[in-house]
Amino acid sequence: MSYTIREVSQKVNVSTYSIRYYDDHGLLPTIKRDENNNRVFDDVDLEWIEVVACLRATGMSLAKIKHYVELCLKGKETVRERYRIMIEQQRETMAQAEKIQAHLRLITKKVDHYANVLLDQKPDTLMPSKELKKIYAQDY
CATH class of the missing domain: 1.10.1660.10 (Multidrug-efflux Transporter Regulator; Chain: A; Domain 2)
Structure with a gap:
């Protein structure tokens, strides 16, 4: 086709x-x-x-x-090197996914916070969480 x-x-x-x-x-x-x-x-x-x-x-x-x-x-004689390249990319992608998961946890925490604020169950605070500081200290 x-x-x-x-x-x-x-x-x-x-x-x-x-x-x-x-x-x-x-x-x-x-x-x-x-x-x-x-x-x-x-x-x-x-x-x-x-x-x-x-x-x-x-x-x-x-x-x-x-x-x-x-x-x-x-061809076949390069399989070992191609395997090594893919293993390296797999590791890098897994590290990226872990960072994204950390960001998602923080965003989810903020969504929950603002939902509680909107329901008048919690005061609104603007202080970044310790988790946010930890994430940005690692990345930037």
Whole structure:
């Protein structure tokens, strides 16, 4: 089955601009062109786009993604290095998720606080919590 860039964009929830950018920078190695030089995508291309978009969304640099793609194209002898790259990205993504969870806990605490204030069950205080100070001391 083949798809247009618009169809691909909708299927994988990645902008057409990003797809073109990834292709122009050599991150989508299997994309073909039709007689009018329009990109034509298949299911393999969709998988590549999803992987590249995931790696970008989790903070991997374009240069590192390009290196990963090049390793994939070299075949089985690069599996160990590709594994190492994915383990490293997994660790970084888990650390990001832990920070997001800490932020979410604080936001949830503030939502509960303001709900109680609105119900006249608690006075409104503007002092940041110890948890907020701890989060920002780690991040900034």
